[in-house]
Amino acid sequence: xxxxxxxxxxxxxxxxxxxxxxxxxxxxxxxxxxxxxxxxxxxxxxxxxxxxxxxxxxxxxxxxxxxxxxxxxxxxxxxxxxxxxxxxxxxxxxxxxxxxxxxxxxxxxxxxxxxxxxxxxxxxxxxxxxxxxxxxxxxxxxxxxxxxxxxxxxxxxxxxxxxxxxxxxxxxxxxxxxxxxxxxxxxxxxxxxxxxxxxxxxxxxxxxxxxxxxxxxxxxxxxxxxxxxxxxxxxxxxxxxxxxxxxxxxxxxxxxxxxxxxxxxxxxxxxxxxxxxxxxxxxxxxxxxxxxxxxxxxxxxxxxxxxxxxxxxxxxxxxxxxxxxxxxxxxxxxxxxxxxxxxxxxxxxxxxxxxxxxxxxxxxxxxxxxxxxxxxxxxxxxxxxxxxxxxxxxxxxxxxxxxxxxxxxxxxxxxxxxxxxxxxxxxxxxxxxxxxxxxxxxxxxxxxxxxxxxxxxxxxxxxxxxxxxxxxxxxxxxxxxxxxxxxxxxxxxxxxxxxxxxxxxxxxxxxxxxxxxxxxxxxxxxxxxxxx
Numbered sequence: 246x247x248x249x250x251x252x253x254x255x256x257x258x259x260x261x262x263x264x265x266x267x268x269x270x271x272x273x274x275x276x277x278x279x280x281x282x283x284x285x286x287x288x289x290x291x292x293x294x295x296x297x298x299x300x301x302x303x304x305x306x307x308x309x310x311x312x313x314x315x316x317x318x319x320x321x322x323x324x325x326x327x328x329x330x331x332x333x334x335x336x337x338x339x340x341x342x343x344x345x346x347x348x349x350x351x352x353x354x355x356x357x358x359x360x361x362x363x364x365x366x367x368x369x370x371x372x373x374x375x376x377x378x379x380x381x382x383x384x385x386x387x388x389x390x391x392x393x394x395x396x397x398x399x400x401x402x403x404x405x406x407x408x409x410x411x412x413x414x415x416x417x418x419x420x421x422x423x424x425x426x427x428x429x430x431x432x433x434x435x436x437x438x439x440x441x442x443x444x445x446x447x448x449x450x451x452x453x454x455x456x457x458x459x460x461x462x463x464x465x466x467x468x469x470x471x472x473x474x475x476x477x478x479x480x481x482x483x484x485x486x487x488x489x490x491x492x493x494x495x496x497x498x499x500x501x502x503x504x505x506x507x508x509x510x511x512x513x514x515x516x517x518x519x520x521x522x523x524x525x526x527x528x529x530x531x532x533x534x535x536x537x538x539x540x541x542x543x544x545x546x547x548x549x550x551x552x553x554x555x556x557x558x559x560x561x562x563x564x565x566x567x568x569x570x571x572x573x574x575x576x577x578x579x580x581x582x583x584x585x586x587x588x589x590x591x592x593x594x595x596x597x598x599x600x601x602x603x604x605x606x607x608x609x610x611x612x613x614x615x616x617x618x619x620x621x622x623x624x625x626x627x628x629x630x631x632x633x634x635x636x637x638x639x640x641x642x643x644x645x646x647x648x649x650x651x652x653x654x655x656x657x658x659x660x661x662x663x664x665x666x667x668x669x670x671x672x673x674x675x676x677x678x679x680x681x682x683x684x685x686x687x688x689x690x691x692x693x694x695x696x697x698x699x700x701x702x703x704x705x706x707x708x709x710x711x712x713x714x715x716x717x718x719x720x721x722x723x724x725x726x727x728x729x730x731x732x733x734x735x736x737x738x739x740x741x742x743x744x745x746x747x748x749x750x751x752x753x754x755x756x757x758x759x760x761x762x763x764x765x766x767x768x769x770x771x772x773x774x775x776x777x
Contacts, residue, residue, distance in 0.1 A: 250299035262377075262404050263369045269294055271365030275358035276301050280345050283354050289321045290345070304342040311337045374405040375440040379433045385454040388444065390424045400428060405442055413445035416478035417514040427451065427512075447477030452518075455509045456483070462497040471523040474578035478516060482534065482575045486523040495520050519575075527582065531555060534576035538565035541589065552583040562588040609633040616661035624649045637662050 251265075254272070258265040276292035280303035292303040307321055309328045316322050328335045335341065388400035388407060398420055400407040409428065420426065428444035429451050445451070453470055462468040468487050475481040487494040498520045499506050506518055524530040528543040531553055541556045557565045565586055566573050577584045587595070611617075611625060611633055628647040630636050636658070644655045 250294075251296045257366070261366060261370050261373075263366070263373050267369040268362075268366060269296075271362045271369070272301065272358075274365060275361035276347065277303055278361055279350055279354035279358045280347055282357065283350050284345060287320055301347065302344055303347050304344040306340045306342050309335055309337055309339045309341065371435075371440050374442070375433055375435060377404060378402075378430060378440075378442050381430050382432055383450050384430050385427055385451060386430055386444070387425060388428050390420045390422050390426070392422060393420065400426075400444060402442065405440075407442040407444045409444050409446065413443070413447050414477070415446050415514060415516065417516060418446060418478070427454070429454075447475070449473040449475045449481070452481050452483065452509070452513070455512055456498060459505045459508050460498050460500075462487075462492060462494075467492055468494045468497050472579050472581075474575040476571060476575065478514075480517040480519065480571060480575060481513075482519045482521060482579050484521045484523040484530070484534070484579055495522050521579070527553065527580065531576065531580060531582070531584065534579050535565050535572065535584075535586075538572065540565070546585065550583065551581065552585065553580075555584055555586045556592050557586065557588060559588045559590050562586070611636060614661050614665045616664060617658065621650075621654060621658065633662065633665065637666070 251269075254268045255265050258268050273292040273294055276294075277290045280292065281288070281290045286305070288305040289307070290303060290305050292301055294301045307323045307328075309325055310316055310322055311325050313324055316324060323341065325335075325337055328339070328341055332341060386402060386407075388402050391399045391401040391406065393399075396411045398409045398414065400409065407428065407430075413431070426446070428446055429448040431443045431445050431448065434441045434443060452473055452475060456470060457463050460468065463470060463485075467489050468485055470483060471486050472484040473481065474483075483498075485494040485498055487497070497505075506520065510516060510518060519536065521533045521536065524533065527545065531543045532540040535555065535557075538557060538561045540561075541558055543556075544554050546552050546554045555565070564572070567575075573584055573586050609632055611622060611631055614633060614636075617625070624647060625631075625636065630639070630647070641655050641659070644650055644658060645652065650658075
């Protein structure tokens with residue numbers, strides 16, 4: 246029958262979850278240390294406990310060597326001849342025990358033994374916890390809330406305590422002492438105070454475990470979870486794929502009327518969950534991962550770096566990016582690719598810039614803007630502004646910073662640049678039919694374009710009937726009132742002269758020529774009939 250002491254050791258071992266031999270070894274080491282302390286000796290000392298009687302005996306042991314030349318430690322070694330005087334059967338390498346009386350150890354020695362026992366038990370307990378949970382990283386455990394600390398939550402796992410730091414908590418969750426929850430075992434830290442089991446409620450493995458519990462198709466392997474991206478307390482994206490073509494993976498996870506996914510959302514305290522069908526094609530997968538935004542097109546920009554470019558409509562850009570970039574961030578985690586998302590307008594501007602860079606870009610000398618004047622041109626060139634394009638890109642504030650350029654000069658520059666580009670665009674789009682004649686050097690006047698009456702008169706004369714008055718029946722008011730037939734050019738100002746210009750549209754001129762020809766023909770016919 247085991248002694249009372251050994252029975253107490255067994256009880257302590259069960260409570261701490263360690264082997265009884267570990268506790269017995271701790272007791273023996275404590276007695277040996279206390280005995281050596283009491284006798285003030287440096288000799289090697291051990292202790293042994295009799296499990297039947299509970300008696301603990303301490304002894305000094307010496308190792309036997311063959312010759313005196315091999316004697317290195319006179320305190321803990323002895324020669325073979327000396328040993329055989331005490332024990333004739335001893336051999337080289339054997340040990341001789343010399344028992345010590347432990348009766349007079351006293352209270353101090355007992356207190357020391359107690360401390361050693363507790364230390365040994367704690368070390369054994371740490372090793373047991375580490376060996377129990379170290380290989381279970383990523384496993385989902387059911388734990389009970391033991392206590393709440395300002396930043397951490399302490400859980401009771403049964404054999405050990407677990408700690409959940411603030412960063413591993415969901416902002417939507419609050420716990421009460423005694424509540425049972427499911428947690429993910431992250432790791433076991435072997436700290437100085439003992440191994441600390443770190444658990445989490447923010448890990449994606451928790452969502453995966455919940456889906457396995459709620460969706461039979463995932464549990465039996467018909468539907469598999471390919472990827473999970475999660476921001477705890479905000480949103481989770483999960484990609485699923487079916488091995489059976491007759492099973493809809495998204496529908497299986499959602500359940501009838503959303504019952505399955507709603508159960509998981511309640512467990513996560515209202516966290517949003519997006520269920521996406523997995524695709525091997527990365528562009529198709531990217532379109533689905535960015536839901537609920539509608540993607541226009543996806544292209545792979547760098548296969549080695551795993552980078553794609555996503556183009557969305559201008560109205561869908563904010564939805565695709567999500568609140569604080571959450572939607573595109575989760576999609577990138579789900580795909581394990583870098584996502585560069587742009588709107589249609591941004592892409593168009595980028596293409597224009599690339600084309601302009603390839604062509605070298607337009608560079609027009611600033612001297613082409615003749616309205617500026619020589620003094621203003623000299624000031625601008627001195628400031629490093631040598632092209633019309635650079636001048637057009639400058640703001641009024643930037644122009645005023647140029648030495649010698651004031652507010653009135655800025656207005657003059659703005660008008661001159663506007664006239665320059667307006668004249669260029671007009672010349673490109675609308676060819677001038679009746680342009681102003683060059684100014685006469687003698688008179689110094691600008692010759693005006695011919696009036697509509699003069700044009701009609703010339704047309705009538707060319708018809709050969711001499712009856713210009715009938716051509717004049719087409720009044721000038723009719724010509725002016727005809728919409729889109731005659732266009733008058735805008736009057737523009739120049740620093741030295743004012744020039745007016747009337748432009749006639751080609752179609753309007755052709756129409757007038759046709760009508761005048763018909764009138765002339767009728768006149769000739771009538772005159773011939775009268776003669777006949």
